[in-house]
Amino acid sequence: MYKLANTIRYFLLKLPLSFSLFLGYLLGFLFYFNFHRRRIAFKNVKMAFPAKTSREALRIVRRSSYNLGLSIVECLIAPRIYQNITIKGEENIEDNGGIFVGIHSGNWEVVISAFSQRHKIAVFANSQKNKSLDGFLNELRKQGEIRVCLTIKELINCLKDNYLVGVVIDHGAEKDALMVEFFSHLVPTPKGAVYLAKKFNKPIYTNFSFRTKRFSHCSLIGKPIYPEGKEESQILRQLNSIYEKYLTDNPWEYFWYYKRFKHKRDRDVIVLNDKRPGHFKQALSLVKFLSTKGYELRVKIIEVNYRNRFSRILADILAFLSPQSLLFSSRMLSWLMDKKTFDQLDRMHADIVVSAGSFMAPVNRLVSSYAGAKSAVVLRPNVCLRKFDLVVIPEHDRVYAPNVVNVKGALFYPEGTEEKGAKCRDYFNLSSHKKTALFIGGPLGDKKEFLRKLKDFIPSFKKFLQRENCKLLLSTSRRTPVEAEDYLEKEFSGFFDTEALVIANRNNQDFVFEGFISLSQYVFVSSESISMISEAASLNKACVCVSFVSEDDKRKVFLKSLEEEITFLDEPYDIKSIEPKDSSIFEHNLKVLEKPLNRLF
16 A cells, blocks of 8 residues: 555656646545445535535535545645645744644645644644555655654653644544534534643644635634633634634535534434324424433424325335435425425434324435434334334334334323423312313214213213212313214303313313323223323323223224223223223333334434
């Protein structure tokens, strides 16, 4: 490797610069068409500039690739282009040396070599895996009159001798590196430069280089930053903010192929909303389960609309055919989504994409493929299960696969129940008396059977309230028939044990369901509503499932899976005989999800 590199350098120093230019562009072309590297660079650009479209991000990656190819060639012919390097801010440098801080922008190696022609420069050399290449690079640095330090002790001696010590702060973070904000992400940032500056009371100079044309560069040297009286994290944040501004103006100058954000402590989560409240609630519940993993989650909700019915069908086909990672998926999304939806999806970054239901599953697949994100779906998708990183499906659906987690009931994460209970207490002016909540859904099929059984149940329920000395909190759902609403109003509006009666089709506050449950000792729920039963049971209350309909096979399996968690009540509604049980559904689901959620980080 050493001899080959030296031979190439020898000829490049003799041949016309136009040949070096051609070779640089050829290398850049090869870098850009390395799919794996291009994917990393694209993802990093979108992390730094999420508002840029996929086309804009790819243009930055392409230009950055060509700049990288040219930079490699320039390192071999550095003496030939020194005269093309302009250094601005040189007057800021003091005589007592300091820390010369940079990032991998422009051509750091060549610029610092040119700078070393007039100043004493030392660098700490990080060893390359290939020893021959490592020796060649260090030889180039020495030929550029840069002092190469192989140990920290040598570097410290240079500082004491008033050298400018060149250090980059965007690569090679230590294990105990500080998490410092960079483009709004908390990333591990090397603190060696700041540590040395503080220990030896040396100023820090920022340096940003950028290409002005072909083999010409400009280097900007900032005013000295004095470390005295400042925390390391404060100085590092100041340095990162300086480079954020430079890169915002010249994003193609950065080496985006490095996994700068790989160990960041935050995650951008996109939640796809199909405008079905039950699905959306389960998707948000999964996000809350994710929040238990110790990362800062930054959640963005996008309401998704297809162009037309044909687009919905086409989405399933494209999602099935798309590979795990494909930048072209962005173009596919433009075919399927309406303009508003696509604009939102195109101008965002995602680490994790979450959705619920088959309607959103193909969009989840395509968005995660284009964004290089992990994908998680709740409920069974139409798309092949193995296309997703995590699939959360209720036990009663009886679907099994390596990436499937089976939970009990509909996924629900109880949160803020006490606050919602307080809202209910204030809104309905509730007493401190013991309470029972009753939630009535609607018929799955035969409305007459539903109404008949409801009317059979209510007299027994009233006796239960009186016997247990409980006040009533009653709510219907949007599926409750008008006849049932009228009957319940007639029975309970003047009933002395009624403290709150909510008809959901007329006025339904978002705090009612969980608020009523949090205030109640007993909770009665009609059996046809999987979501209401699951949520009530997840809140660890004594839950009684009341049957007003003939359940289909799916609901029978669901209710069977909860037989140890809840109490069942059917005709003749002998409430005297029931013994409500305390449920632990939430604890069960939290446990089964604990390890599988790690797949998303």
